[in-house]
Every structure is written in C-alpha cells, then in structure tokens.
Amino acid sequence: MSHYNQLTAIERGRIESFIQLGLSFHEIATRLNRSVSTISREIHRCTKEYKALAAQKDYLKRRKACRRPRIFENAELRRAVINAIQDDHWSPEQIVGNYQRANGSSPFSFITIYREIHRNNLGMPKSHGARGIARKLRHRGKTRH
Known part of the structure; x- marks a missing residue:
C-alpha cells in the first residue's frame, strides 16, 4: 500500500516562496516533510520559472485527463x-x-x-x-x- 500523498496547493505555494528565498531542494523537502525527489520533480515539471498557481492548474488538468471519460x-x-x-x-x-x-x-x-x-x-x-x-x-x- 502506497503512503504517497499528492502535493497540495498550499505546499506548491510554499515551494514557490522557498525557491524565491534561494533554498535548495533538500532544505525545501525538509521543511515540507517531503522527499527531495518529489520536490525536484515538481520544480522540473514546470517550464522556466516555478509558479505555484500554474503548477496547480497543470496538476488538475493532468488529473482530469487520466480518468476514463463518462x-x-x-x-x-x-x-x-x-x-x-x-x-x-x-x-x-x-x-x-x-x-x-x-x-x-x-x-x-x-x-x-x-x-x-x-x-x-x-x-x-x-x-x-x-x-x-x-x-x-x-x-x-x-x-x-
């Protein structure tokens, strides 16, 4: 059984603010109590600059696209x-x-x-x-x- 939880919009906002403060992936992961790879993948998934609002919209779009349509x-x-x-x-x-x-x-x-x-x-x-x-x-x- 997986204990993985999706990142929330609040966590994405905190990631954005931590990046602006210049924190490393490891420091961000420690503060959010997440895996370093989760943070790394989340940041690299976005093009150019990480924006929490855009990342959340992309997440919701991908989430909806993965289900079978009614x-x-x-x-x-x-x-x-x-x-x-x-x-x-x-x-x-x-x-x-x-x-x-x-x-x-x-x-x-x-x-x-x-x-x-x-x-x-x-x-x-x-x-x-x-x-x-x-x-x-x-x-x-x-x-x-």
Missing part, C-alpha cells in the same frame, strides 16, 4: 438520448435496442441511462420540485428502491 460527456450522444426520451417517449431499453440495430453495437446499456438520469438528470436542469427527465419515462419517475 459516456454521456459526449454532447451529441447525450442529446440523442434526451430527444429519444422526451420527443419519442422511448424507454432506455428501446433506446439501446434501436442504437444496436442502427450501429451494430451500443457503447452504453439501459442501466447506464437510468444511472445517469438519477445521478444528474442527463445534464438537464430540473424545474422546481420536479424530478426532471425521469418524469418523461414510462414509470413517470417513481422512486427507486
């Missing part, structure tokens, strides 16, 4: 599913079946559609007090057990 982050696919539910009054099972018939296979299952509806309403805004797009389904958005 299937319904594809706006065109999400819009097609929403239209099928709202306009055609299809169930998620029918949507997947129709997609498979048209394309040979489906990159998602009907369970994925239900999960996405209950997770964040397929990205659609909910009106006040309503259950959103779940009301357009055949079961009219009855609660899950």
Whole structure:
C-alpha cells in the first residue's frame, strides 16, 4: 500500500516562496516533510520559472485527463438520448435496442441511462420540485428502491 500523498496547493505555494528565498531542494523537502525527489520533480515539471498557481492548474488538468471519460460527456450522444426520451417517449431499453440495430453495437446499456438520469438528470436542469427527465419515462419517475 502506497503512503504517497499528492502535493497540495498550499505546499506548491510554499515551494514557490522557498525557491524565491534561494533554498535548495533538500532544505525545501525538509521543511515540507517531503522527499527531495518529489520536490525536484515538481520544480522540473514546470517550464522556466516555478509558479505555484500554474503548477496547480497543470496538476488538475493532468488529473482530469487520466480518468476514463463518462459516456454521456459526449454532447451529441447525450442529446440523442434526451430527444429519444422526451420527443419519442422511448424507454432506455428501446433506446439501446434501436442504437444496436442502427450501429451494430451500443457503447452504453439501459442501466447506464437510468444511472445517469438519477445521478444528474442527463445534464438537464430540473424545474422546481420536479424530478426532471425521469418524469418523461414510462414509470413517470417513481422512486427507486
């Protein structure tokens, strides 16, 4: 089991200030209670001059890029599913079946559609007090057990 922790934004800010004071990698690592190699890699990862804000933004960008994207982050696919539910009054099972018939296979299952509806309403805004797009389904958005 790894005991490694990512550098925080505060630690990156402290690294930047320690560099401006002219401290060595070893002194910075000692003050932050981190490995010298961690500090060295963090500083060398940045081009030219180390800036904590830029380093934090780069870290967040790399962190987001390393995960598998959700299937319904594809706006065109999400819009097609929403239209099928709202306009055609299809169930998620029918949507997947129709997609498979048209394309040979489906990159998602009907369970994925239900999960996405209950997770964040397929990205659609909910009106006040309503259950959103779940009301357009055949079961009219009855609660899950």
